[in-house]
Amino acid sequence: MSMRRSLLIGCGSYLPERILSNAELAKKIDTSHEWIVQRTGIHQRHVAADGELTSDLALAASRRALEAARIGVDEIDLIIVATTTPDDTFPATATKVQAGLGAVRGAAFDVQAVCAGFVYALAVADNFIKAGQSNTALVIGAETFTRILDWQDRSTCVLFGDGAGAVVLRGYEGSGDPSDHGILSTHLHSDGRERDILYVDGGPSSTGTTGHVKMVGKEVYRHAVSKLGSVIEEALAANGLTAEDVDWLVPHQANRRIIDSMANRMKLPTEKVICCIDRHANTSAASVPLALTEAVQDGRITQGDLVLFEAIGGGLAWGAGLVRMGYPDLA
Ligand code: UT7
DSSP: OOEEEEEEEEEEEEOOSEEEEHHHHHHHSSOOHHHHHHHHOOOEEEEOOTTOOHHHHHHHHHHHHHHHHTOOGGGOOEEEEEOSSOSSSSSOHHHHHHHHHTOOSSEEEEEOOGGGHHHHHHHHHHHHHHTTSOSEEEEEEEEEGGGGOOTTOHHHHTTBOEEEEEEEEEEEEEOOSTTSSEEEEEEEEEOGGGGGGEEESOBTTTTSBOOOEEEOHHHHHHHHHHHHHHHHHHHHHHTTOOGGGOSEEEEOOSOHHHHHHHHHHHTOOGGGBOOOHHHHOBOGGGHHHHHHHHHHHTTSSOTTOEEEEEEEETTTEEEEEEEEOSOGGGO
16 A cells, blocks of 8 residues: 655754763762763763854754755755754744755744654654655754753753754655655654653743753653653554564663663663763753764664654653654665
8 A cells, every 4th residue: 555654864963062071060069970870871961052052053963964865955845843942932943944054945843842852843744744745854853951951950960961963854655564664653642740740940931031950850760661661562563563673772862771671671682772872961852863863874774774763751741753764765
C-alpha cells in the first residue's frame, strides 16, 4: 500500500564555543565533579556567549542541516523550532530563523514541549507532510537553557547546557512498510497533573518575569524510566517491530542512568546507544538532534538504519519516534 511519508534527509548541529566544566561549577557552588558524574554522567556543558541567542544557535544548526541535505532554502515550506528558551515572548523564534535563512515560503512557528520538544516538533512536521500541507520541513531543537537556571540551586544548575540541532524532512510516497525509509511513526503523551515536579517559576502571564527552573529530580527520574519504557514499547508495537530491529537508540540526554536503564530494558548493547551527555549535559529540546547529528557525522548512523528517538520533560510531556534514515534509492 502506497503511503505519504517524511524522509529524514539531513541533519546538523551547533554548540556554543564556551565550555563550563564541573570543576568550574564546583568552585562556585557546593558540588563536585565526582557527584555530578556519578549521578548524571555529565562532565561539562556548553554555554552561549553574551548576546548569543537561541535563534543564533538554531540558525547555525539549520544551515548545516540544509547543507547536509543538499537542498536550497527556497525549498523549505515549514520551519518548526522546539524551544523553551525563545529569544522573545513573541514572535516565534522560528520566524527569526526563517528571516535569517532568507526563507519566504510556508509557515514558521515554535513548539513548546520542553525536553520532549524535538520529538513533538518532529511529529507535527511529519503530520503536516503526511497531510500534504508541507513538502520540505526544517525541524529544529534549540535552547539557551542556562539562561533560565538558578545558579545557586545545585540540584538543577549542574544538569543543563545550551545547543541546537536540526533535521530536514521531505515528503515521499513510500510503501508504508517498516523496511521502507522515513518516519515510521511518532507517539506523543502528556500528563498535566505532574506539572509541578518540573517547571519554571515565572512567565509573561503569571509573574511578568522569566523565572527559573525548579525540579523534584527523584520524581522526574521515576516517571522518566517508566514513561519512556512504555512509549518505546508502544512505538515498536505500532510497527510490528521488536527491540532487536532497532539499529540505534538516540535518547534524550538527561541522565546517563536513565539512558542505561532504557538500553537494559531493550537489551540493547551500549554501542548501539548514542550518548553525548558527558559533553553536552541536558540541552532540553536540542539534545536528541545534537546526539543524532554527532552519530551521523562520525559515521555510526548510516543510510537505511532504523533509529529510535525518545524524550521526556516538563509537562510532563514525552514521546518517541521511529525513523529509517536516508533516501530509499541510496540504501
Ligand atoms: O530533561 C528533563 C527530565 N529531567 C530528568 O530526567 C532528570 C531526572 N532526575 C535526575 O536525573 C536525578 O534525580 C538528579 C540527577 C537530578 C538527582 O539525582 P538523585 O540521585 O535523584 O539525587 P537526589 O536529588 O536524591 O539528591 C541526593 C543527594 C541529596 O543530599 P542528601 O539529602 O542525600 O544529603 C542532595 O542534596 O545529593 C545532594 N545533591 C547534590 N550534591 C552535590 C543534589 N544536587 C547535588 C549536587 N552536588 N549538584
